Structures are given as structure tokens and as C-alpha cells.
Amino acid sequence: MGVGDFLFDIFAGLGDQGILLCIFFIFLLDALLVPTLPELFFILAMGAYPTWDFGGAVLLAAFSGEMVGVFLLYGIVRRTGLPKRVDRALKKYVDFLIVSDEKVMLINRIAPMVPFVGAFMAAMRKRWDVRKCIMWLILGYLLKYGLIMIMGQSIVSYFDSGTSRTVMLVAIITIIAASAVVAMIRKKRSGIGVSKGDEQE
DSSP states (O other): OOHHHHHHHHHGGGHHHHHHHHHHHHHHHHHTTOOOOHHHHHHHHHHHSOSHHHHHHHHHHHHHHHHHHHHHHHHHHHHHOOOHHHHHHHHHHHHHSSSOSTTHHHHHHHSOOOOSHHHHHHHTTTTSOHHHHHHHHHHHHHHHHHHHHHHHHHHHHHSOHHHHHHHHHHHHHHHHHHHHHHHHHHHHHHTTTOOHHHHHO
């Protein structure tokens, strides 16, 4: 059982407020160091009470959890720093990316290539404008999860509850898989993960 499943089991029985708390903690943990597949739980939460009002509440809870997680990790890394070896590797990784400035926060929504965003923001703060990072981070969040919310509500309006949940799950798994494929393609184009032997060939 994953962390997200564990949290969902704990909070789901507490009604709509429990689901909102669950989404808050899932997005918070995902922004820290615990991958939780937040998109999947976002759509599951939407399906529990398929109304626009509750969808907006889920959007706000997820956003709040993610921002708390990002800035908590940012504060920790900024205060304690990273081991020099990790810091050098992180900056080298960023330099390999096709987009290596603050806009990577936006692209990361489509093709996840930068994990633990708060740590990257702290490590790159001398080269990046943190305010721009936040702007792209928020814009990317609203575009991605706003579209998922609209998609979920539209599906509910066309199908019955059982069918709509299945369609939403298939759609979100497709989005996650597509994001992973795009990330792999972008990494390949950036030369990340290519061995010296491959380059010589």
C-alpha cells in the first residue's frame, strides 16, 4: 500500500472535509520527498462529490498542500544547504535541460523532469529569480489541474457515476503515461542519461 492509499483510507471516511485534508497532505508529501501520484488522487477526490463547488475546493486544497510542501523543502535546503557533490550534480543536470531557466517550472507540469522542486529552487536561487519560479509554478498548476477539474466535471455530466469514474481514471492514467513519455523524450534530446559509449557511436 502506498502513502497516498494509506492517507485516502484514513480520511475518506470523514466526508468531504476528510477528502480535502487527504488531498492537502498527499500534495504536500509529493512536493517533499514522497512520490504519491497526486493526479490520480486528485481525480478520485473529484469523483467523490462531483460538483463544481467541491471541485474548486479540491483544487484549492491541492494547491495549498503543494505550496506548503515546496516552500518547506525550499526553506530546509536554503538553511542547511546540499552536499557539494549533490549540489554540483543538480546544477549540471539543470544545465543539460533544453530549458534551464525558471520556465522549467512550467514545463515540469507537462514533462516531469525536475523532482523536489523546492530543493531545486533553493539550490538555483543565485541563478534563478525565485519570484519567477513561483509565477511559473502557479501558472503550471492552474493550467494542469484546472484542465483536469474541467475534464472531470465534463465526464460526470455525460456518464453515470460508475462509468464516469472509470473514464476519469483511464484519462488520468493516460495523462500520467503521456507525461512520462514526453519526459523521456526530452531527456533523450537533452542528452541526459546517454552514456559516453552511446555518444561516440
